[in-house]
Amino acid sequence: GAVVSQHPSRVICKSGTSVKIECRSLDFQATTMFWYRQFPKQSLMLMATSNEGSKATYEQGVEKDKFLINHASLTLSTLTVTSAHPEDSSFYICSASRDSHTSETQYFGPGTRLLVL
Amino acid sequence: QKEVEQDPGPLSVPEGAIVSLNCTYSNSAFQYFMWYRQYSRKGPELLMYTYSSGNKEDGRFTAQVDKSSKYISLFIRDSQPSDSATYLCAIAGNTGKLIFGQGTTLQVKP
Numbered sequence: 001g002a003v004v005s006q007h008p009s010r011v012i013c014k015s016g017t018s019v020k021i022e023c024r025s026l027d028f029q030a031t032t033m034f035w036y037r038q039f040p041k042q043s044l045m046l047m048a049t050s051n052e053g054s055k056a057t058y059e060q061g062v063e064k065d066k067f068l069i070n071h072a073s074l075t076l077s078t079l080t081v082t083s084a085h086p087e088d089s090s091f092y093i094c095s096a097s098r099d100s101h102t103s104e105t106q107y108f109g110p111g112t113r114l115l116v117l
Numbered sequence: 118q119k120e121v122e123q124d125p126g127p128l129s130v131p132e133g134a135i136v137s138l139n140c141t142y143s144n145s146a147f148q149y150f151m152w153y154r155q156y157s158r159k160g161p162e163l164l165m166y167t168y169s170s171g172n173k174e175d176g177r178f179t180a181q182v183d184k185s186s187k188y189i190s191l192f193i194r195d196s197q198p199s200d201s202a203t204y205l206c207a208i209a210g211n212t213g214k215l216i217f218g219q220g221t222t223l224q225v226k227p
Contacts, residue, residue: 004160032213041125043205043217044161093160097213106215108153108160 002028004096006109013084014117021079021112023094029074030096034106035067038091050077084116118143123206123218132227136193140206140218143187147208147216150182152191155203155220164204165191196225 003026013019023033032051036044048064050056050071058064068080077096081088093111123140130136138152149168153161165180167173167189173180181190189206206218 006160034214043123043219044215045217046214049214091158095160099213106163106213108162110160111158113158 002096002105002107004030004094004107004109006092006094006112008112009110010113010115012115012117015085016083019081019084019114021081021092021094021114023077023079023096023109025075025096025107028096028098030077031074031099032097033071033077034095034097035069035077035079036093036095038093038111044093047079081114084114086116089114089116120144120216121206121208121218124221125219127222127224129224129226130196132196132198132225134196134225136191136196136200136223136225138191138193138204138206138221138223140189140208141187142189142208144210145184145187147210149209150180150189151207151209151215152178152180152189153205153207153217155205157202161205196223198225198227201225 005024007022035047038044047062048056048058050069052071052074056069071077091111095106095108097106121142152165155161167180170182170184177194179192201224203220203222205220207215209215
């Protein structure tokens with residue numbers, strides 16, 4: 001099967017610090033990776049779409065300078081939350097797809113829980 | 118109006134019951150319809166994927182799409198306690214971007 005991992009699974013940081021979250025496709029090459037945010041008892045909200053080797057496409061209302069996304073290889077994408085604040089505390093989930101135009105083949109990671117104190 | 122509406126529940130049923138989960142959507146341009154299961158503090162897991170009106174069955178799960186009413190459903194037969202989770206519907210067009218419903222929390226009691 002297609003396995004996607006995320007690291008770390010949980011992180012606690014002080015306000016003002018930056019946090020990097022890694023998303024890896026373990027057994028396939030991911031043309032496209034997606035980053036979502038999920039607040040408690042709410043649905044997943046797409047933050048950005050990244051294609052290997054190109055700049056990420058951010059959804060409306062998502063600050064690209066605050067949420068830095070790098071997709072340097074076909075198996076790794078990183079999300080860096082810069083100068084994190086308590087309101088950034090959330091569950092961040094990535095997904096990876098072999099094909100950017102086929103919704104079915106989006107495989108989700110286990111998520112990273114971020115708590116900003 | 119949200120693009121996808123889903124009753125968050127919670128929904129509590131006895132073991133063995135038939136569960137019905139539903140979503141409505143607003144944009145008729147959406148072509149792909151999915152159901153995901155999400156256990157607490159975990160990422161979503163794809164359960165069912167359909168792209169046309171009608172029924173699709175996989176074991177105890179049946180996905181139903183009615184494009185004319187913009188209504189999608191997931192039925193779970195012979196529900197088990199291990200089915201207790203949050204069920205998310207998702208829709209997509211040709212871009213590959215998924216739009217999720219709020220999720221319905223299901224509890225199946227032994």
